[in-house]
Structures are given as structure tokens and as C-alpha cells.
Amino acid sequence: xxxxxxxxxxxxxxxxxxxxTLPFWLKSCVDREHGGFTFMLNRDGSxxxxxxxxxxxxxxxWLLGTLYNKWEKRPEWLELAHHGIEFMEKHAFDTDGRMFxxxxxxxxxxxxxxYVFSESFAVIAYAAYSKASGEKWAGEKAHQxxxxxxxxxxxxGMLPPKFTDHRQTKGxxxxxxxxxxxxxxxxxxxxxxxxxxxxxxxxxINLHWMKNEFSAVLETVGMNGEFIDHFDGRMLNPGHxxxxxxxxxxxxxxxxxxxxxxxxxxxxxxxxWEWGWDKEYGGITYFKDVKNYPPQEYWHDMKFWWPQxxxxxxxxxxxxxxxxxxYAEWHKMIHDWTYKHFPDxxxxxxxxxxxxxxxxxxxxxxNLWKGPFHIPRMQMICADECGKxx
Amino acid sequence: xxxxxxxxxxxxxxxxxxxxTLPFWLKSCVDREHGGFTFMLNRDGSxxxxxxxxxxxxxxxWLLGTLYNKWEKRPEWLELAHHGIEFMEKHAFDTDGRMFxxxxxxxxxxxxxxYVFSESFAVIAYAAYSKASGEKWAGEKAHQxxxxxxxxxxxxGMLPPKFTDHRQTKGxxxxxxxxxxxxxxxxxxxxxxxxxxxxxxxxxINLHWMKNEFSAVLETVGMNGEFIDHFDGRMLNPGHxxxxxxxxxxxxxxxxxxxxxxxxxxxxxxxxWEWGWDKEYGGITYFKDVKNYPPQEYWHDMKFWWPQxxxxxxxxxxxxxxxxxxYAEWHKMIHDWTYKHFPDxxxxxxxxxxxxxxxxxxxxxxNLWKGPFHIPRMQMICADECGKxx
Numbered sequence: 001x002x003x004x005x006x007x008x009x010x011x012x013x014x015x016x017x018x019x020x021t022l023p024f025w026l027k028s029c030v031d032r033e034h035g036g037f038t039f040m041l042n043r044d045g046s047x048x049x050x051x052x053x054x055x056x057x058x059x060x061x062w063l064l065g066t067l068y069n070k071w072e073k074r075p076e077w078l079e080l081a082h083h084g085i086e087f088m089e090k091h092a093f094d095t096d097g098r099m100f101x102x103x104x105x106x107x108x109x110x111x112x113x114x115y116v117f118s119e120s121f122a123v124i125a126y127a128a129y130s131k132a133s134g135e136k137w138a139g140e141k142a143h144q145x146x147x148x149x150x151x152x153x154x155x156x157g158m159l160p161p162k163f164t165d166h167r168q169t170k171g172x173x174x175x176x177x178x179x180x181x182x183x184x185x186x187x188x189x190x191x192x193x194x195x196x197x198x199x200x201x202x203x204x205i206n207l208h209w210m211k212n213e214f215s216a217v218l219e220t221v222g223m224n225g226e227f228i229d230h231f232d233g234r235m236l237n238p239g240h241x242x243x244x245x246x247x248x249x250x251x252x253x254x255x256x257x258x259x260x261x262x263x264x265x266x267x268x269x270x271x272x273w274e275w276g277w278d279k280e281y282g283g284i285t286y287f288k289d290v291k292n293y294p295p296q297e298y299w300h301d302m303k304f305w306w307p308q309x310x311x312x313x314x315x316x317x318x319x320x321x322x323x324x325x326x327y328a329e330w331h332k333m334i335h336d337w338t339y340k341h342f343p344d345x346x347x348x349x350x351x352x353x354x355x356x357x358x359x360x361x362x363x364x365x366x367n368l369w370k371g372p373f374h375i376p377r378m379q380m381i382c383a384d385e386c387g388k389x390x
Numbered sequence: 391x392x393x394x395x396x397x398x399x400x401x402x403x404x405x406x407x408x409x410x411t412l413p414f415w416l417k418s419c420v421d422r423e424h425g426g427f428t429f430m431l432n433r434d435g436s437x438x439x440x441x442x443x444x445x446x447x448x449x450x451x452w453l454l455g456t457l458y459n460k461w462e463k464r465p466e467w468l469e470l471a472h473h474g475i476e477f478m479e480k481h482a483f484d485t486d487g488r489m490f491x492x493x494x495x496x497x498x499x500x501x502x503x504x505y506v507f508s509e510s511f512a513v514i515a516y517a518a519y520s521k522a523s524g525e526k527w528a529g530e531k532a533h534q535x536x537x538x539x540x541x542x543x544x545x546x547g548m549l550p551p552k553f554t555d556h557r558q559t560k561g562x563x564x565x566x567x568x569x570x571x572x573x574x575x576x577x578x579x580x581x582x583x584x585x586x587x588x589x590x591x592x593x594x595i596n597l598h599w600m601k602n603e604f605s606a607v608l609e610t611v612g613m614n615g616e617f618i619d620h621f622d623g624r625m626l627n628p629g630h631x632x633x634x635x636x637x638x639x640x641x642x643x644x645x646x647x648x649x650x651x652x653x654x655x656x657x658x659x660x661x662x663w664e665w666g667w668d669k670e671y672g673g674i675t676y677f678k679d680v681k682n683y684p685p686q687e688y689w690h691d692m693k694f695w696w697p698q699x700x701x702x703x704x705x706x707x708x709x710x711x712x713x714x715x716x717y718a719e720w721h722k723m724i725h726d727w728t729y730k731h732f733p734d735x736x737x738x739x740x741x742x743x744x745x746x747x748x749x750x751x752x753x754x755x756x757n758l759w760k761g762p763f764h765i766p767r768m769q770m771i772c773a774d775e776c777g778k779x780x
Contacts, residue, residue, distance in 0.1 A: 040621070048683045049620045100554075108556045164490075166498045230439050231430070231757070293438045294754040298743040299689045301751060353688040355745070361691060364684040367621065 001319070001328050003390065010386035012339070017379035024349040024365070025060075025372045030080065034105050036087030039371035043363040044347045050105035054092050056371035057084055058121030062184070063376055065128030069188070071380070081129045085138065088122060097148055102368065114160050116149045120177045123149070127188040139189045146185060149178075168223045169232065172209050175201045176244050183251065198251060205244070206264060214290045215271045217241035231296040236288040238276025239307020245269040246314040249321055257321070266322060269314050273330060276307065281357045282337040284311050301356040305370065308338040309378035316385045350375055391709070391718050393780065399706075400776035402729070407769035414739040414755070415450075415762045420470065424495050426477030429761035433753040434737045440495035444482050446761035447474055448511030452574070453766055455518030459578070461770070471519045475528065478512060487538055492758065504550050506539045510567045513539070517578040529579045536575060539568075558613045559622065562599050565591045566634050573641065588641060595634070596654060604680045605661045607631035621686040626678040628666025629697020635659040636704040639711055647711070656712060659704050663720060666697065671747045672727040674701050691746040695760065698728040699768035706775045740765055 001009075028045045029037045031052075039056045040049035061084030068077040091107025092099050099118035102111040123145045130139035152158045153174070163169060179201045186194040208225030209218050219240065220232045227233060248265030252258045276284040284307040287300035294300075311334045319327035341358035342350040344365075352370040353362040391399075418435045419427045421442075429446045430439035451474030458467040481497025482489050489508035492501040513532045520529035542548045543564070553559060569591045576584040598615030599607050609630065610622045617623060638655030642648045666674040674697040677690035684690075705721035708714070731748035732740040734755075742760040743752040 042683060051620055104557065109554045110557050111553050163501050164499045167494065167500050230441055293432060294752045296752075296757045298692060298694075298752050302688060304688075362684045362686075362688050367686045 001389070006386045006390050009335070010383050010390065013379040013383035013386065017376050017383065020343075020348050021372060021376045021379060024347075026080075029060075029366075029372075030083065031087075031105065034087075034107065035083065035090065036103075036107065037084065037371075038105065039366040040368075041364065041366040043344060043351075043365060045349075045365070048364060049367075051110065051368075052087075052103045052105060052107070053368040053371065054088075054100055054103060054118040055121050055368070056366075056373065057088055057092065058118065058123075058125040059373040060371060061085055061088070061125035062121065062128045063372060063380075065125065065132040067380065068132040069128060070384075078132050081125075081132055084125060085129050088125070092118070092122065098152075114162075116152060116159070117173075117177060119145050119149050120181045123181050124184040127185050131188040142185060143189065143192060146181065149181075167228070169220050169228060170208075170223060172205070172217065172219050172237075172240065172244070175205050175209075176240070176247065179205075179244075179251075180247050183247065183254075202248065202251070202261065202264070210264075210268070211290075216275060216290050217244065217268055217272060218290065229291075231289075234290045234293065235295060235297075236272070236275050236290055237286065237307075238272040238288065239284045239286070239304070239310050241268055241272045242276065242284070242307065242314045243310035245272065246310070246317050249314070249317045253321060262321060266318055266324075269318055269327075273311070273315075276311070277330075277333070278303075278356065282333070283341070283354075283356075283358065284308055284334065285356075302361065303341070303354040303356060303358065305342055305350050305352045306374040308334060308342065309374040312338060313378050313381050313385075316382055320385055320389055391779070396776045396780050399725070400773050400780065403769040403773035403776065407766050407773065410733075410738050411762060411766045411769060414737075416470075419450075419756075419762075420473065421477075421495065424477075424497065425473065425480065426493075426497065427474065427761075428495065429756040430758075431754065431756040433734060433741075433755060435739075435755070438754060439757075441500065441758075442477075442493045442495060442497070443758040443761070444478075444490055444493060444508040445511050445758070446756075446763065447478055447482065448508065448513075448515040449763040450761060451475055451478070451515035452511065452518045453762060453770075455515065455522040457770065458522040459518060460774075468522050471515075471522055474515060475519050478515070482508070482512065488542075504552075506542060506549070507563075507567060509535050509539050510571045513571050514574040517575050521578040532575060533579065533582060536571065539571075557618070559610050559618060560598075560613060562595070562607065562609050562627075562630065562634070565595050565599075566630070566637065569595075569634075569641075570637050573637065573644075592638070592641070592651060592654070600654075600658070601680075606665060606680050607634065607658055607662060608680065619681075621679075624680045624683065625685060625687075626662070626665050626680055627676070627697075628662040628678065629674045629676070629694070629700050631658055631662045632666065632674070632697065632704045633700035635662065636700065636707050639704070639707045643711060652711060656708055656714075659708055659717075663701070663705075666701070667720075667723070668693075668746065672723065673731070673744075673746075673748065674698055674724065675746075692751065693731070693744040693746060693748065695732055695740050695742045696764035698724060698732065699764040702728060703768050703771050703775075706772055710775055710779050 028041055029039055031038050036052050036057055037060055038047055038050055042048045061081050064077045064081040091103055100109040101113040101118055104110055123142050126138045126142035179198060182194040182197050208221050211218055216236055219235050219237050222228055245265045245268040248261055252262035275288050278285050283303040286302050286304055287295040287297050289295050315327050315331035319331060341354055344351055349365050351360050355361050418431055419429055421428050426442050426447055427450055428437055428440055432438045451471050454467045454471040481493055490499040491503040491508055494500055513535045516528045516532035569588055572584040572587050598611050601608055606626055609625050609627050612618055635655045635658040638651055642652035665678050668675050673693040676692050676694055677685040677687050679685050701724045705717050709717035709721055731744055734741055739755050741750050745751050
């Protein structure tokens, strides 16, 4: 990558975040009456549904706190992060300490789920906010929720299984989420045993989910990493494991460019790029079957916003850390395809759900799953990546 | 519809069932080693996954028993229905009397769900098999499972809610399933209070799910039929309510052409055809939002096999019962579009999941959701409809 390209990319990511993504959301999402954020915005930014997803409350609060910590001490960002924390404090926790998944605009609970993802996004939100505000209690609370998650995961029976005992399975999403959550805790609160947990997670992922015989990272395996030759066990989610790849690359850098962890991250990226990149239409495909059967999921060939965002980060970071030009080429492929098809030139921000060939399927901008997270996180990290290379 | 067209249609449906659909499945799906049926077949009929969905065990057993009862006393069909019943008897019931959702090939339970749909499909299977075989115990068991379903639904707390008390909702799938299950019980066992239950269900659907202000049948409403102005409450599934339309038309015919029930069925068909028919590409669209927002479900514009099958039945039955030529035109539109895009000319049977424009998305023929049910049921009913008109 020459200097001009890097300057241009840095501008695209930075301006995209500050002049497109953030203004699009902030124009309509801050609920000054009931607190928190309403993210279910239509294409033009108008509100389609006043409900509040708990994942997105935590994720946006994390983003605001992190921008404040790493980019600029804008009082607006700190105030908004406080606004998010305040709403979660009031409404997102059930009496058992667990968190809800879905609230209405007043904060009344609509749905609670068995998984610990609401909790993980709250951990990173509280940790980033604590560092930004200097409020120690928020850091303590982040660590407390983290300990609760660990307790739930390590106490048999506390997390009701989706399947029967006869075929117990475990998903990649859990160790991945714990890994990035521990990284955030360490970054914002200092290393309170988090690196040790990360060691264990990396070892476990390597042993149980990475399969040399398929050159692939599986999503669902048996309790001891067994390959499960059924639809769920064969399913690959390339964007998801490409996200894991850059979590590992970032970890390798934190550890003075640990060559083993870096190699693991690059291997995953190499494997899953091969599975995910759509050679016919471009972009990262949602699902593949590791035995090349048709996937059970009928939306398997769609292009979602987040796998593209994660691949943009992973390829750029891989290029900076390894110097291998292949990654610069891949980055150009995924960056160009994504920026050609996802941004909405009329109303700003990106569409979330495209057909395989890049045509828009759902024109709205937000729902329970899509909010200001994957895109601005990519813009923030990639602007920084360009900065480091410059 | 002139006589030649009806003869041609009758041939298409009857031959399709006897010479395409049934042979495609029967070639590979009967598990003589472990019992039951394996339906997860690839495009060419080869087995992709040995697991067994309980819905499909019940549905195929029902089909075989019903063909025996209504079409022809083929010993093969009775033997296969017995084969299905035997497997369900051995493996599909949990110790609490409830049923599993997903078994492995040996019949070990993989997943149990909170809903009562496995149970409803078992009811129709046992009822049809009882009539076909003359085995009274199977009819008694059908009624017993039916009573258990009613007990579960009418005892607060027995069906764990998906959402919190704060916004309790109820779905159209439940009264629809009960309605068609009661019709099947009555047909095969005689009227043991089933018509009275059907009266209540029809009244309830009319009061709570049909909304004149939207000219639409909603999928999810509040406990007293309130419109819920959020994604779930606004969601329309036109193929689903078109299926309801013909359940009602059939009920009106059973009741000496009851004009009120017939009018309700035709109204639903008129409403939901308008919502569902894709004026640009043809076929019935999966989801719409009643306020015309983009649906949250990203596969909203795909064309699935079953909404088309249900619309073929509903339009043909509506034409026969009402004599209104509009329905003959609609039937031609949906029949022609479906038969142009869904059948697989090379290996037989139909694809299940097409893109909006009719291109294939998933080429396989079976999974947990798609098996020999909607297509052969449509072929059986529509061949009979043509027969009645001839």
C-alpha cells in the first residue's frame, strides 16, 4: 500500500465515522424522555419501532466510551456514554443479576434469553465508561458482571442447554465473545487475571474449533471438540471466524508480536477467506457447509454488513502485522466491494442486508441486531491501522 | 376453467404426486434399520444428514394414511404409515407425554421445544392411521394427545412464554394448527366435540387476528387481539393466512356451504393475495409489514415452496366453491409461476427456497422443515378439487 492510498483510506474511515455513521444515529437515536437509545431506524433515520435491544445499548455505550478514551475527549461522547449506562443501570438487569435481551421504550422487559451476550456487551460498556469517566464503581461493576458470566459458564446446569444431553454441543460465539471481552477489560481496567483467561480461551479454540482436515474453523462442535456430521456441526460462518482472526492478531501485537498467536490469526484468516470470499459476485458469504452440501439456512448466500466489516479489519491488520502483500490485495477487494454496495448515498449510513449480488434486500438501518457497532468499530480500528502504517 | 384445463390440471397434480413426489422420497427416506424416515435429502435424493425431524415423521405418516383412506387401498401405503407410527411410538415421546422436536437416526432425542406442533402433527398421523388400519388404540391415542394439547394450552404456566408478562402475545399458528387438527380428527374418528372447538377457534381468529383497518390477518397480536405496533405485531405472512383461508373454505363446505364461514375464508384470501402476490416477479412473498416498513426478517422477499402450494389450493377451492372467475385467474397465475420455477427437471421433486425472482437459493430437497407434506398435500387436494369440478 502506498502512502497516498493509506491517507485516502484513513480519510474514508475517519470521515465515515465522524461525518456519516455517528451523525446518522445521533440525529434520532438518543431517547431524552425515557433514557437509552432507540436504534430501529428506517432508511431515512425515522423511527420504525420504539423497542430497545440490550445488546445495542451496551455496544453503543462501549463505542462512545472508547472513542472518548482513544480518539478525543469530546464531552458529548462522555455524556452519551453516561446516558447509556444510566438506562442499563435502571432497566437492563433482572432481579437475579442476569440481563434482559429486549426492552420497550420505557425500559420494561420484553424478552430475556438464556445466553450471556447482553451481559458481555454490558461488561465492555461499563469498562470503557469507567475509564472515560474515572468512575471506579463502573469498572468494579464490569468486573462483577464478568465474574457472574464465568460463574454461569462454569457451573453445570446454570446455562440451560438448547439441545439434550444426547448430543451436547458448544458454539464458537462464546469463547470468541469472552476473548474480546477480556481484552476490553484489560485495556480499560488493567490486567486482573484477564490475560490468563485469554491464554486458556486461545488454547481451547485452537484445540476444539480449528480443524486442519477441513482447513476451517467450525462454529459448533462436541464438548471435546468432536466434529458433528450434521447441519449444525458442518456450518461455517466465515465472517464470524474472520472476526476471531483479528481478535487474535490484536492479541499477538499486545504480546510483543507473539509469533504463535499471530500465526493462528493469519491461518484462520487464510482458511476462512477461502471459504467466505464469493468468487462470482464478491463480498463475504454468510454460511457455507464444510462438506459443501447446501446449507440449511436459506439466507446462506446473502451479504450482511458485519462480515464485510470484520473482513476489512482483519485483512488490513494482517497486512500491517505480517507485511504480506496478499492481505493488502484482499483488503482492497473487500473494501472496494463493501463501499460500492453498502453505503446509502441518499440518507447516509449503510444498508445491512444485501442479496448475493449486492442488491439491497432490507433498506432499513437498524433493528435488534443492527445498530452502531460493527461499522463504526471497523471505521475506528481501520483509521487507527492506517495511522500506525503512516 | 374449461374441461380440458381441468383434466390437464388433474393430471399434473395426480401424476406429480404418484410419479414424482412419492417416488422421490420413498427411494431414499425409509429407514429399515432404525425405523422412521430420513428426510434431509440433497437435490439428487442422497442423504445429507441422518437426523429425523418429528414434525415430518408425523406429517408423512398422515399423508400415507390419508392417501390410503381417500385414494386407494395400497398395502404399501398402509405398511409405511405403520412404519412411521411404530417409530414415533418408540422414540418421539418424552416421559412427560410431550414430544421431542428433533431425533437422531436411532431415535435418541436431540431437541425438545416448548411449542405443541410435534404433538399436533402426531395427532393427525395417529388419526389417519387408525382409520386406515382399523386399529382403535391409535385413534384413542390421537384423541389423548389432542386432550393433552388442550390441557397445556388452557393451564396457565404450562406453556413457557417466549416473552415476559409485560407484553404477552399470541400467534396465529396455534389456532390455525388446532383448527386443521380438529378437522382431521373429525374426518377420521367422527365428531367427538371437534366441531364445537372449531366454532370457538373460528370466532377467536375472526375477533383477534383479522383486522379490517389493515385488510389483513396479523400473525401476532396481544392476548385480547390488540394490535402491537412493533416488528412482530406488524408482520404479515401471506402464505400462512392463505393456508388458513382454505381451512375455512373446507369447513364451510363441511357445514353445507355455511355462507358466513365461506365469506370469512374468501375475505382472508382476497386480503392476503393482495399483500402476498409479488406484482413485479410473481409468486407469494414470505413476509410483509402491515405498515409497509421494511420487515426485520432479511429473507422476507424469498419465495418458499409452501406459501405457493397453499395459494394453489386456496385459489382453486375458492373458485370451485364461489364460482368467481377471479379465483380461476389467480389460480392460473400462482400455478403457472410455481410450476415454472420450483420443480427440479433433473432429479425430480421441488426446490424449497428460491430468490425473489425465482432463481434457486438452496438446491436441496429436505431438512427439518421441508419434507413430503405441503407439496403432496397440495397435489392430493387439488387433484380432488379438479375431480369434483369435472
